[in-house]
Amino acid sequence: MSALPIAAVERDTGIPKDTLRVWERRYAFPQPVRDDKGERLYPAEQVEKLRLLRRLLDQGHRPGSIVAAPTEALAALLEPAGERGREPADPGIAALIDLVRLHRSAELRATLQQHLVKLGLQRFVSELVAPLSRAIGEAWLHGEIGVAEEHLFTEHVQNLLRSSISSLGTGSRSPRILMTTLPGEEHILGLLMVEAMLAPEGVQCISLGAQTPLADIAQAARDGQFDVVAVSFSAAFPARQAFRGIEQLRDALPASIALWAGGAALHGKRKRIDKVQQIAQLDDLPDALAEWRKAN
Amino acid sequence: MSALPIAAVERDTGIPKDTLRVWERRYAFPQPVRDDKGERLYPAEQVEKLRLLRRLLDQGHRPGSIVAAPTEALAALLEPAGERGREPADPGIAALIDLVRLHRSAELRATLQQHLVKLGLQRFVSELVAPLSRAIGEAWLHGEIGVAEEHLFTEHVQNLLRSSISSLGTGSRSPRILMTTLPGEEHILGLLMVEAMLAPEGVQCISLGAQTPLADIAQAARDGQFDVVAVSFSAAFPARQAFRGIEQLRDALPASIALWAGGAALHGKRKRIDKVQQIAQLDDLPDALAEWRKAN
DNA sequence: GTCAACACTTTGTCCAGGACAAACAATGAG
DNA sequence: CTCATTGTTTGTCCTGGACAAAGTGTTGAC
Numbered sequence: 001m002s003a004l005p006i007a008a009v010e011r012d013t014g015i016p017k018d019t020l021r022v023w024e025r026r027y028a029f030p031q032p033v034r035d036d037k038g039e040r041l042y043p044a045e046q047v048e049k050l051r052l053l054r055r056l057l058d059q060g061h062r063p064g065s066i067v068a069a070p071t072e073a074l075a076a077l078l079e080p081a082g083e084r085g086r087e088p089a090d091p092g093i094a095a096l097i098d099l100v101r102l103h104r105s106a107e108l109r110a111t112l113q114q115h116l117v118k119l120g121l122q123r124f125v126s127e128l129v130a131p132l133s134r135a136i137g138e139a140w141l142h143g144e145i146g147v148a149e150e151h152l153f154t155e156h157v158q159n160l161l162r163s164s165i166s167s168l169g170t171g172s173r174s175p176r177i178l179m180t181t182l183p184g185e186e187h188i189l190g191l192l193m194v195e196a197m198l199a200p201e202g203v204q205c206i207s208l209g210a211q212t213p214l215a216d217i218a219q220a221a222r223d224g225q226f227d228v229v230a231v232s233f234s235a236a237f238p239a240r241q242a243f244r245g246i247e248q249l250r251d252a253l254p255a256s257i258a259l260w261a262g263g264a265a266l267h268g269k270r271k272r273i274d275k276v277q278q279i280a281q282l283d284d285l286p287d288a289l290a291e292w293r294k295a296n
Numbered sequence: 297m298s299a300l301p302i303a304a305v306e307r308d309t310g311i312p313k314d315t316l317r318v319w320e321r322r323y324a325f326p327q328p329v330r331d332d333k334g335e336r337l338y339p340a341e342q343v344e345k346l347r348l349l350r351r352l353l354d355q356g357h358r359p360g361s362i363v364a365a366p367t368e369a370l371a372a373l374l375e376p377a378g379e380r381g382r383e384p385a386d387p388g389i390a391a392l393i394d395l396v397r398l399h400r401s402a403e404l405r406a407t408l409q410q411h412l413v414k415l416g417l418q419r420f421v422s423e424l425v426a427p428l429s430r431a432i433g434e435a436w437l438h439g440e441i442g443v444a445e446e447h448l449f450t451e452h453v454q455n456l457l458r459s460s461i462s463s464l465g466t467g468s469r470s471p472r473i474l475m476t477t478l479p480g481e482e483h484i485l486g487l488l489m490v491e492a493m494l495a496p497e498g499v500q501c502i503s504l505g506a507q508t509p510l511a512d513i514a515q516a517a518r519d520g521q522f523d524v525v526a527v528s529f530s531a532a533f534p535a536r537q538a539f540r541g542i543e544q545l546r547d548a549l550p551a552s553i554a555l556w557a558g559g560a561a562l563h564g565k566r567k568r569i570d571k572v573q574q575i576a577q578l579d580d581l582p583d584a585l586a587e588w589r590k591a592n
Numbered sequence: 593g594t595c596a597a598c599a600c601t602t603t604g605t606c607c608a609g610g611a612c613a614a615a616c617a618a619t620g621a622g
Numbered sequence: 623c624t625c626a627t628t629g630t631t632t633g634t635c636c637t638g639g640a641c642a643a644a645g646t647g648t649t650g651a652c
Contacts, residue, residue, distance in 0.1 A: 006635075011479055012509065017635085018605060025638085026603085037612070039635060062645080064602060103520040105502050106466055148516035151476070151504040158505075163459045170402055180447070183307055186482060186506075206401050208447040209454075210482075213308065220444035224399040240644080302606075313606085314634060321609085322632085333641070335606060358616080360631060536615085 003033060003041035013050045014236070020050075027067040049074070055141060058235065058265075078141065093132050100136065100153045101145050108153075112160055121164050125196045126282045129157055133189060134264075137235060154189055161192045165199045173202040175227035175258075175292055180208035180217060182231055182245040190232035190263050197285040214245065218252035228258045228292065235264035242266060243273065250276055260288060299329060299337035309346045310532070316346075323363040345370070351437060354531065374437065389428050396432065396449045397441050405452055417460050421492045422578045425453055429485060430560075433531060450485055457488045461495045469498040471523035471554075471588055476504035476513060478527055478541045486528035486559050493581040510541065514548035524554045524588065531560035538562060539569065546572055556584065 010017050020040075024030055030050060032040035042050075049071050056066055056077060066074060092115070099108040116124045136153055139145045177198065179191050188210050195205045208220065221229050231249070233242045242265045250259050250273065262279030272278065277288055306313050316336075320326055326346060328336035338346075345367050352362055352373060362370060388411070395404040412420045432449055435441045473494065475487050484506050491501050504516065517525050527545070529538045538561045546555050546569070558575030568574065573584055 016605080019603090021636085022604075037635085062602075063604095103516070105520075109466070146512050146515060148504055148508055148512040151508055152502070152516075155503050155505045159458055159462050162455055163462050166455050166459050170405070206448070207451050208444055209451045212447055213443055216442050216444040219442060220399070220448075224401075312634080315632090317607085318633075333606085358631075359633095 003043050004047060006032075006040045006042070009042045009047055009050065012047060013054055015050060015054060023063065023067055027063070029067050045071075052078070052141075058238065090131070092128070093135055096132055097135060097139060097145070100149050101139075103149070103152065105152065105156070109156055109160075112156060116160060116164065121196050121200055122286075125161070125193045129161075129193060130282055133157075158189060158192060161196050165192070165195055165205075168199050171199060171202040171204045174204070174296070175289075176204040176206070176225065177228045177230055177260075178206055178208065178217070178221050178224060178226040179230045179232075180212040181210045181233070182217075182242075182249070183211045183213055184241065185233055185237050186210045187234040187236070190234055191230075193282055194230060194232060194262070194279075194285065197282055198289060201286065201289055203289065214249050214252055217249060221253060221257050226257060227296070228260055229253060230260040230262075233261070233263035233265035237263070237265040239265050246273055246276055250274075258292065299339045300343060302328075302336045302338070305338045305343055305346065308343060309350050311346060311350060319359065319363055323359070325363050341367075348374070348437075354534070386427070388424070389431055392428060393431060393435060393441070396445050397435075399445070399448065401448065401452070404449075405456075408452060408456055412456060412460065417492050417496055418582075421457070421489045425457075425489060426578055429453075454485060454488060457492050461488075461491055461501075464495050467495065467498040467500045469500070470592070471585075472500040472502070472521065473524045473526055474502055474504065474513070474517050474520060474522040475526045475528075476508040477506045477529070478513075478538075478545070479507045479509055480537065481529055481533050482506045483530040483532070486530055487526075489578055490526060490528060490558070490575075490581060493578055494585060497582065497585055499585065510545050510548055513545060517549060517553050522553060523592070524556055525549060526556040526558075529557070529559035529561035533559070533561040535561050542569055542572055546570075554588065 004012065006017050006020060009015070009020060020030065024032070030042055030046040032042045032046065035041050052071070052074050053063075053067060056074060057063065061077065066077070096108065096111060099111060115128050119127060132153075136145070136150055140147070140150050179195060181188065181191060188207075191207060191210075195207060199205055206224065206226075208217075212220075217229060217231075220226075229249070231246070242261075242263075246259070246261050253259060255275075258277060259275070260277045260279055261273075262281075266278060267280065279285060279288060300308065302313050302316060305311070305316060316326065320328070326338055326342045328338045328342065331337050348367070348370050349359075349363060352370060353359065357373065362373070392404065392407060395407065411424050415423060428449075432441070432446055436443070436446050475491060477484065477487060484503075487503060487506075491503060495501055502520065502522075504513075508516075513525060513527075516522075525545070527542070538557075538559075542555070542557050549555060551571075554573060555571070556573045556575055557569075558577075562574060563576070575581060575584060
């Protein structure tokens with residue numbers, strides 16, 4: 001099969017070049033082949049294992065105990081999480097995953113639309129889209145679907161959410177909320193879900209999309225006279241970096257502007273940050289909103 | 297002011313750490329301060345100059361002649377391009393840029409909507425959105441607007457285009473077109489503009505969003521029985537990498553699936569690639585489509 | 593038993609300075 | 623002017639060392 005140079009592996013796995021080299025030195029894995037120039041070439045199956053490692057690290061495992069372990073042992077480590085998420089395997093969700101896997105775009109879209117109309121926007125998001133995203137992520141981890149299928153799913157859901165939110169129009173009640181992600185976080189589905197939860201409450205939500213530099217967020221929040229800044233983190237985002245970024249952003253914001261942070265990267269972490277509203281789940285958003293309105 | 301560590305500079309400017317260090321060694325710029333650990337800290341104004349350098353490199357200048365030059369000389373180099381783009385300064389576009397600069401979200405949205413209705417989707421894209429994006433990019437380069445404002449603009453245009461495309465429904469005529477960007481290219485506005493040009497022609501457009509790995513694109517194109525794969529590149533994408541990626545993708549696709557490539561990164565480059573349809577401007581898309589239909 | 597303070601280990605990121613092939617520019621021959 | 627050849631520039635990779643921040647385990651006080 002094909003083998004990738006180190007830069008490509010960094011892009012594919014998200015593990016920096018420096019880390020790849022130091023793992024090789026310390027744990028004797030990965031062990032890339034060398035080309036005629038003496039440069040590293042990583043065989044496909046090692047890249048596969050690196051992806052798995054990345055995920056396990058995100059779950060809290062430590063490199064010393066897993067990098068050198070055989071691939072089968074790692075797959076076993078992932079199982080518990082897999083089974084936990086798969087308890088009831090909601091038939092509706094399973095059906096949707098099948099549509100994604102089979103590239104049935106038209107039916108996928110129609111089915112999502114049906115659910116949306118049936119549940120209403122907020123319940124559609126918290127009861128269907130959220131668990132479905134999680135299930136898609138799991139399925140990808142287990143090799144049941146590919147990257148392209150995951151993208152296809154994301155794209156359809158985004159379109160649906162965006163047009164729903166759009167049709168609501170911009171709200172007129174306070175607070176004014178500025179939403180974005182920090183540099184390094186390119187996933188905006190979480191952000192859209194937040195917007196979908198809040199928009200029906202008449203809030204003025206403005207999204208800046210992904211990866212706005214900290215200084216620019218703070219500047220924009222002041223210029224646009226926002227009351228709240230909301231940031232979201234996907235499961236793929238390293239938790240430490242998230243906490244660091246949140247703290248920096250809080251310090252860059254005036255005290256009069258609240259900071260809300262949420263997303264899968266923060267789940268299960270007990271750490272709390274002063275003066276920051278942490279959103280554990282989507283359902284908590286309406287409460288956070290009510291609380292803000294009461295306090296202001 | 298603030299000074300950034302090397303990793304942050306890499307993220308902000310897109311210039312790899314290795315390159316930053318080798319420039320310092322060879323051209324005596326940048327010259328970061330050192331903190332107490334001996335690690336580099338780049339002052340804000342040097343980071344600013346690095347951003348400028350990045351853009352000049354993309355325009356074809358070479359490091360040896362510009363990295364060591366004083367900032368004022370570099371700004372002068374940029375002028376010609378600036379003036380060329382500013383010939384008539386369409387009043388409608390200037391007005392929109394002002395709305396972006398002043399964070400007037402509601403009016404921005406309303407004005408865009410008016411233009412859309414007045415021009416129709418295709419002309420809206422090719423006559424307004426395309427030159428407007430270019431103007432926004434220029435304005436950002438000259439420091440007239442910030443990153444946040446650029447994001448705000450992108451977000452609004454995206455919402456508008458997506459809901460327009462969405463309301464057209466999926467087309468039923470051939471060809472089936474799979475659209476995405478290659479790894480490293482995160483901007484999808486170009487892709488949306490393409491979709492907006494093609495969707496009214498009844499084409500079946502499916503977008504995978506940004507950054508789909510090559511192998512997954514090829515796999516998805518086959519699985520989904522697509523006729524055409526279309527990829528787009530923003531001005532920020534390095535041209536060489538684009539050409540390399542396009543060639544690899546072409547080789548990974550069966551001969552029966554056409555490959556279309558376009559975007560600002562490819563403009564002005566005379567290089568042609570065998571068996572790849574290169575789209576110079578958005579207006580050429582209907583022609584390319586007609587040609588494909590004639591040939592099939 | 594809980595909690596805080598301490599020492600020890602692990603781990604990611606940075607550094608210096610060298611190397612080399614691919615891309616580019618300059619030169620010369622037909 | 624066109625094409626091939628030579629020389630220079632430039633990004634990326636290499637090795638091996640260093641160190642602080644984060645994590646883990648232990649001890650002792652309450």
